[in-house]
Amino acid sequence: MGKIKIGIYGYGNLGKGVEIAIHNNDDMELIGIFTRRNPLDIKPIFSDSKIFSTSAAENMKGKIDVMILCSGSATDLPEQGPNVCKFFNTIDSFDTHAKIPEYFSKMNEVALKNNNLSLISCGWDPGLFSLNRCLLESVLPDGNNYVFYGSGLSQGHSDAIRRIKGVKNAVQYTVPYDDAVESVRNGENPIFDSVRKTMWRECFVVLEDGADQVEIEKEIKEMPNYFKPYNTVVHFISEEELKEKHNSMPHGGFVLRSGKTSPNTNQIAEFSLKLDSNPEFTASVLVSYARAIYKMRKQGKVGAITVLDVPIALLSPKNNEELLKNLL
Amino acid sequence: MGKIKIGIYGYGNLGKGVEIAIHNNDDMELIGIFTRRNPLDIKPIFSDSKIFSTSAAENMKGKIDVMILCSGSATDLPEQGPNVCKFFNTIDSFDTHAKIPEYFSKMNEVALKNNNLSLISCGWDPGLFSLNRCLLESVLPDGNNYVFYGSGLSQGHSDAIRRIKGVKNAVQYTVPYDDAVESVRNGENPIFDSVRKTMWRECFVVLEDGADQVEIEKEIKEMPNYFKPYNTVVHFISEEELKEKHNSMPHGGFVLRSGKTSPNTNQIAEFSLKLDSNPEFTASVLVSYARAIYKMRKQGKVGAITVLDVPIALLSPKNNEELLKNLL
Numbered sequence: 260m261g262k263i264k265i266g267i268y269g270y271g272n273l274g275k276g277v278e279i280a281i282h283n284n285d286d287m288e289l290i291g292i293f294t295r296r297n298p299l300d301i302k303p304i305f306s307d308s309k310i311f312s313t314s315a316a317e318n319m320k321g322k323i324d325v326m327i328l329c330s331g332s333a334t335d336l337p338e339q340g341p342n343v344c345k346f347f348n349t350i351d352s353f354d355t356h357a358k359i360p361e362y363f364s365k366m367n368e369v370a371l372k373n374n375n376l377s378l379i380s381c382g383w384d385p386g387l388f389s390l391n392r393c394l395l396e397s398v399l400p401d402g403n404n405y406v407f408y409g410s411g412l413s414q415g416h417s418d419a420i421r422r423i424k425g426v427k428n429a430v431q432y433t434v435p436y437d438d439a440v441e442s443v444r445n446g447e448n449p450i451f452d453s454v455r456k457t458m459w460r461e462c463f464v465v466l467e468d469g470a471d472q473v474e475i476e477k478e479i480k481e482m483p484n485y486f487k488p489y490n491t492v493v494h495f496i497s498e499e500e501l502k503e504k505h506n507s508m509p510h511g512g513f514v515l516r517s518g519k520t521s522p523n524t525n526q527i528a529e530f531s532l533k534l535d536s537n538p539e540f541t542a543s544v545l546v547s548y549a550r551a552i553y554k555m556r557k558q559g560k561v562g563a564i565t566v567l568d569v570p571i572a573l574l575s576p577k578n579n580e581e582l583l584k585n586l587l
Numbered sequence: 588m589g590k591i592k593i594g595i596y597g598y599g600n601l602g603k604g605v606e607i608a609i610h611n612n613d614d615m616e617l618i619g620i621f622t623r624r625n626p627l628d629i630k631p632i633f634s635d636s637k638i639f640s641t642s643a644a645e646n647m648k649g650k651i652d653v654m655i656l657c658s659g660s661a662t663d664l665p666e667q668g669p670n671v672c673k674f675f676n677t678i679d680s681f682d683t684h685a686k687i688p689e690y691f692s693k694m695n696e697v698a699l700k701n702n703n704l705s706l707i708s709c710g711w712d713p714g715l716f717s718l719n720r721c722l723l724e725s726v727l728p729d730g731n732n733y734v735f736y737g738s739g740l741s742q743g744h745s746d747a748i749r750r751i752k753g754v755k756n757a758v759q760y761t762v763p764y765d766d767a768v769e770s771v772r773n774g775e776n777p778i779f780d781s782v783r784k785t786m787w788r789e790c791f792v793v794l795e796d797g798a799d800q801v802e803i804e805k806e807i808k809e810m811p812n813y814f815k816p817y818n819t820v821v822h823f824i825s826e827e828e829l830k831e832k833h834n835s836m837p838h839g840g841f842v843l844r845s846g847k848t849s850p851n852t853n854q855i856a857e858f859s860l861k862l863d864s865n866p867e868f869t870a871s872v873l874v875s876y877a878r879a880i881y882k883m884r885k886q887g888k889v890g891a892i893t894v895l896d897v898p899i900a901l902l903s904p905k906n907n908e909e910l911l912k913n914l915l
Contacts, residue, residue, distance in 0.1 A: 279849050283728050360911045380915055387722070387856075389915045390899050394715070396914070397875040397902035398868075400611050446861070520867040521607050526860075528715075533774070533855040539848040540726075547725040565900075565915055571718050572895035574725035582895055583688045586724070587708055587717045 262288040263553045265546070266323040268313065268343060270294045270301060272508070273352065274329035276542025278304050284546060286576045290323050320346045324556075325549040327351075329542075337362060344370045344377045348556050350549050352382035352541055359385065367563035376556040377563045381548050382541040383532060384408075388514045390566050391530040395516035399526055402518020405443045409433035409458060411510025411537065419485045420462055423478055425470030428498060430505045432461045435512075446517050446525040459490040463505055465498045510537035547574045590616040591881045593874070594651040596641065596671060598622045598629060600836070601680065602657035604870025606632050612874060614904050618651050648674040652884075653877040655679075657870075665690060672698045672705045676884050678877050680710035680869055687713065695891035704884040705891045709876050710869040711860060712736075716842045718894050719858040723844035727854055730846020733771045737761035737786060739838025739865065747813045748790055751806055753798030756826060758833045760789045763840075774845050774853040787818040791833055793826045838865035875902045 265281055267274045270292050281289045282305065291309040294301055298310040311319075316326075326343055328351035330336055336353045343349050344366055353362050359380055370377040380386065384406070392404055413433050420429035435458045442449045451457050462479060466472060476493045480486055513531035520526055534540045548566065551573035555564075572582055593609055595602045598620050609617045610633065619637040622629055626638040639647075644654075654671055656679035658664055664681045671677055672694055681690050687708055698705040708714065712734070720732055741761050748757035763786045770777045779785050790807060794800060804821045808814055841859035848854055862868045876894065879901035883892075900910055 276848070283848065356915070359915050360908065363911055385915045387726075390722075391858075393899050393903055393910060393914045394718075397878070397899075397904075398715075398871050400904075444861075520604070520611065520864060520871050524863040524867055526862050526864070526868045526871070529857075529859045529861075530719075531857045531859075533772075533857075535852040535854060536848060539852055540854045543726050543848055543854070550725070565911070567900035567910055567915070568898045570896045570898050571721050571725075572893075575721055576725075580688065582721060583691055583893065586721045587684070587687050587713045587893055587895070 262286055263550060264288055264290045264322065264324045265549060266290050266316070266319065266326040266347065267292045267329055268316065268326050268339065269329035269335070270296075270303075270310075271329065271331075272538040273542055273545075275304055276536070276539040277327050277329060277545060278308055279539060280543045280546040283543070284550075284576070286550070287546065290319065293326075316343065317346055323347055324553045325350060327545050327549055337365075340377070340379070341365050341369045344375050345373045346375075348376045348552050350378040350381055350545055350552055352386070352545060353380045354382065354385055356385065363563050363565070371562045374561050376552055376561050378548055378552050378569070379563055379565060381566055382544055384512070384514075386541075386544055386566055387530065387532075388512075391514045391528075392516075393567050395514075395518075395528045395530075399516050399518030399520070399528070401520075402516050402526075403448055405515045405517070406512065407435040407440055407443075407457060407515075408512040409435050409510070411512070411534070412505075412508050413460075413510075414508075414537075416460065416462075416485055419482060420464060420479055423475060425467050425475050426464055427467045428465040428501055430463050430501065432463075434459050434461055443515055443517065444527065444529070446527050448517050454488055455490060459492065460486060462491065462493045463496050463501060464493060465501050466495060507535065508537045510534050510540075550574060550576065590614055591878060592616055592618045592650065592652045593877060594618050594644070594647065594654040594675065595620045595657055596644065596654050596667065597657035597663070598624075598631075598638075599657065599659075600866035601870055601873075603632055604864070604867040605655050605657060605873060606636055607867060608871045608874040611871070612878075612904070614878070615874065618647065621654075644671065645674055651675055652881045653678060655873050655877055665693075668705070668707070669693050669697045672703050673701045674703075676704045676880050678706040678709055678873055678880055680714070680873060681708045682710065682713055684713065691891050691893070699890045702889050704880055704889050706876055706880050706897070707891055707893060709894055710872055712840070712842075714869075714872055714894055715858065715860075716840075719842045719856075720844075721895050723842075723846075723856050723858075727844050727846030727848070727856070729848075730844050730854075731776055733843045733845070734840065735763040735768055735771075735785060735843075736840040737763050737838070739840070739862070740833075740836050741788075741838075742836075742865075744788065744790075744813055747810060748792060748807055751803060753795050753803050754792055755795045756793040756829055758791050758829065760791075762787050762789055771843055771845065772855065772857070774855050776845050782816055783818060787820065788814060790819065790821045791824050791829060792821060793829050794823060835863065836865045838862050838868075878902060878904065 293313045301310045326347035332355045416431035511533045515529040621641045629638045654675035660683045744759035839861045843857040879897045
């Protein structure tokens, strides 16, 4: 059997993670990386990865089984998704939760019209966490869902600090409160009436020369939505320290269902992640689901779907006999 | 829409759990409980549950959407499964791992021939743990799987002790070693060359009058397969203490994948359960998957399947719009 032919559309941290993940899966081959930048400016991780301009993608129709979209959700995917799924089966990690129904609807319309299959919002949240929310709520209908994020680096919050005038560089970590986590794991079914009670935010900031430290700390802590609703701690450090100690992208978190099956019988199920690299893990999820997309399209499925629509067996390179024998 | 019509086949702890779980799901109705005993001897948990003899089941063909088989794997299911799936869509918790391929093959043959759909080996292991083994191995192909059971009551091991002459009653708990668990959770990728290093067994035994305590302790500890491979601790207690302190059926455990996406990047994913009642939780899993069976059969699917073949969306009573909005 030939290998599954993959394309990478967008080459930031996530695209690089996908390039690595394809090398970890023997049944896949990378046809090319598509970038909006000048292809000559791109240095791929593996020297044999081919680089193309996104403007050339259309010509590759029929030569790529699944195109993995690695752009951001804020402005890129809402436009790129519907354009690319005209020509290819796609998979993306669209993660603006509130806009998922709208994005699904648009992708479904275009993919259906062009006989392609598009899996949207795949990664860990939305993605594997969604899978567990749905699974565990279905098994334990009388209960509460909890989600905690961290400890981990938040790209969006780090960017928000970097946009402040006088800030040279910054990273932000989301950190759950241990006692909140323990209370949930102990089945106490706590009610958190404010996000401030479940997690806090820790910022490491490098200032431009002459910037006002007091003023910037105030500006960070009072930033609406991003920091104001949370307890926020700000550390000012040197550029060297930032590069040395804060150069990886760890993340993690867990989704937990605590539910009763009868009045005094509590049941707790938890799915948790502890990731050294957020983008490499998200990329690995995308690549395993790309395998499923390939198989489902072969079975005739078209339109838009989510992780909730994919039988888990299809993620595996193993056949049914091997799954029954080794994994069940 | 009418409710999903469920039958319970076999009325032990698991069957009672299913009876309770159906009451927790508004879109389901219990048509009847089928027992090999005299139906007049059965007192159901809910007074309106109807009791029938298993010999009357065949006559209910067409009146039950899914029959949930609640018998044991050792001798009952291998015979009952193929018989019942002649007449009904079925779901069972067949858990003799080594014999799953053989059982699947038999169930598939009979279910196909009779246009029924049968989900085998559903529960938490096999079941939700299998789902996570397959999912996480697919996402992190370069890594190790770990499974720990406990702390929890093992029905099979408790029975084994009760069969010893001189033992009046007994319960056995499987307990994982904390340091083994920590090592795995820390991403140390330990290799356990013996089960003795991952968990131990704690037994609470009530003796018959005049039984030889020393002899019985020796007999337990040297029982092949069950206890000999493990560190085993035996406590002798009174019948009163057993009834007071050991009358519930807690269990739990976790399945963990520790894998690398690139040389120095470790990623850890874990699915864990902490259950006050093993049979009630297993029953709740069966009932949510019964919903999926009902939907998949409506879509035309027949034959035998496992949890790996079921899209998670089908477990939920919610429609696609609600899932996109609330759970993704």
